[in-house]
Amino acid sequence: xxxxxxxxxxxxxxxxxxxxxxxxxxxxxxxxxxxxxxxxxxxxxxxxxxxxxxxxxxxxxxxxxxxxxxxxxxxxxxxxxxxxxxxxxxxxxxxxxxxxxxxxxxxxx
Amino acid sequence: xxxxxxxxxxxxxxxxxxxxxxxxxxxxxxxxxxxxxxxxxxxxxxxxxxxxxxxxxxxxxxxxxxxxxxxxxxxxxxxxxxxxxxxxxxxxxxxxxxxxxxxxxxxxxxxxxxxx
Numbered sequence: 001x002x003x004x005x006x007x008x009x010x011x012x013x014x015x016x017x018x019x020x021x022x023x024x025x026x027x028x029x030x031x032x033x034x035x036x037x038x039x040x041x042x043x044x045x046x047x048x049x050x051x052x053x054x055x056x057x058x059x060x061x062x063x064x065x066x067x068x069x070x071x072x073x074x075x076x077x078x079x080x081x082x083x084x085x086x087x088x089x090x091x092x093x094x095x096x097x098x099x100x101x102x103x104x105x106x107x108x109x
Numbered sequence: 110x111x112x113x114x115x116x117x118x119x120x121x122x123x124x125x126x127x128x129x130x131x132x133x134x135x136x137x138x139x140x141x142x143x144x145x146x147x148x149x150x151x152x153x154x155x156x157x158x159x160x161x162x163x164x165x166x167x168x169x170x171x172x173x174x175x176x177x178x179x180x181x182x183x184x185x186x187x188x189x190x191x192x193x194x195x196x197x198x199x200x201x202x203x204x205x206x207x208x209x210x211x212x213x214x215x216x217x218x219x220x221x222x223x224x225x
Contacts, residue, residue, distance in 0.1 A: 036216075043111065043199050043216030044152070089152060096165040097142070097214075101151035 012106040019077040021103045023090030028071060030092040035064060035075045038102070039086045047075070047088075082107050112136065113202050113217035121223045127188040130220045134181055134202030140164065141183040142203070142214060143175055147196035158183055159206045190224045197221050 013019045025033075031052045036044035050057045050064045050073075057064050063076040073090050087102040112135035122128055134141050143155040145168075154167035158177035169175075172190075177183045187194060198221075201214040 041218075043113075043201075043219050045111070045216065046213050049213070091152075096157070096167050097154045099144075099152035099154070 009101070010104045010106065012108060013080050015080060015082060015107055015109050017080055019075075019080045019084070019105060019107075021075045021077075021088050021090075021105065023073040023075075023100055025071050025073065025090070025092055025098075027092070027094050027098075028068070030094040032093040033064070033066060033073050034091045034093070035062075035073075036089040036091065036099075037084075037086045038089065044089060077105075080105075080107050082109055111215040111217060113200060113215050115198075115200050115217040115220050117220060118218065119221050119223075121225065122190060123225055124190055124192060126190050126224075127186065128190065128222065130185040130187070130198050130200075130222075132183045132185070132200030132202075132217060134183070134200075135215050138202035138204050138215070139181065140203045140206055141177055141181070142201040143169075143183070143185050144199040144201065144216075145196045146199060146219070152199070155185070164206055187222070192224050195222055195224045 034049045035047040037047050038044045048059045048062050048064050050066050055066050061078045065074045085107045087104050089099050089102045091097055091099040114133045116131045139160045142157045145153045155169040156175050157165040161177050172188050175185045197219045199216050199219045201216045203214045
C-alpha cells in the first residue's frame with residue numbers, strides 16, 4: 001500500500017539553529033509533495049510544496065529538497081524560532097493525498 | 110484564520126449514535142476534503158468533493174458518508190459510532206479539483222469527536 005514515513009518523531013533544536021525534518025515516501029510515481037505545519041489545537045497549515053520535476057524549492061526561511069532516486073523529501077527551516085514549534089507533516093498527492101504521521105519540532109530558547 | 114469554518118468545535122456522544130459535522134469552505138473554493146486525525150493513525154484522507162460531486166475517496170468507512178451541497182458547504186455523517194471513531198475531523202478546501210494539480214489546501218480548525 002501507499003505510505004509516507006517520517007525518520008524522526010521528535011526533533012529538538014536550539015533557537016537560531018537550522019532544522020531539518022525528513023520524510024520517506026514509497027510511491028515513485030507521485031508528482032507533488034507538500035509540507036504542512038500543525039500547531040497545537042489548530043488545523044494543518046500549508047508551508048511549501050514541490051513538484052516532482054524539481055529537486056529544490058525555497059520559501060521564506062524554508063527550503064524543500066526532493067530526492068527522487070531514494071524517494072526522500074526534507075524540509076529545512078533556517079534560523080529556527082520558538083514560533084516554529086509544531087508538528088510537521090509531509091504529504092504527497094497521487095490521485096489522493098497521503099500524509100505522514102508527523103514530526104514534532106521543539107525549539108529551545 | 111484559514112477562512113474554512115467547521116462546526117461544532119467539540120462533540121461528545123455515545124457509541125451507536127449518529128452525528129453530523131459541518132464544513133464551510135473558503136469563499137471561491139470548489140473542493141472540500143475531509144480528514145480524520147487520531148493519535149495512532151496520523152492524518153487520514155477520507156473523501157473529497159468538487160463542485161458537488163465526489164472526486165476522490167480515501168479510507169472512509171461504510172458507516173461514514175459525506176456530501177457537498179449546492180452552496181458548497183459539506184457535511185460528514187458518522188453513524189453507528191464506535192469508541193475508535195474518537196478523533197479530530199478536519200475539513201479542508203481548495204480552489205480546484207486538486208487531484209494531480211498542486212492546489213493548496215486550507216484547513217479548518219477541526220471538530221473534536223469523543224465517543225464514550
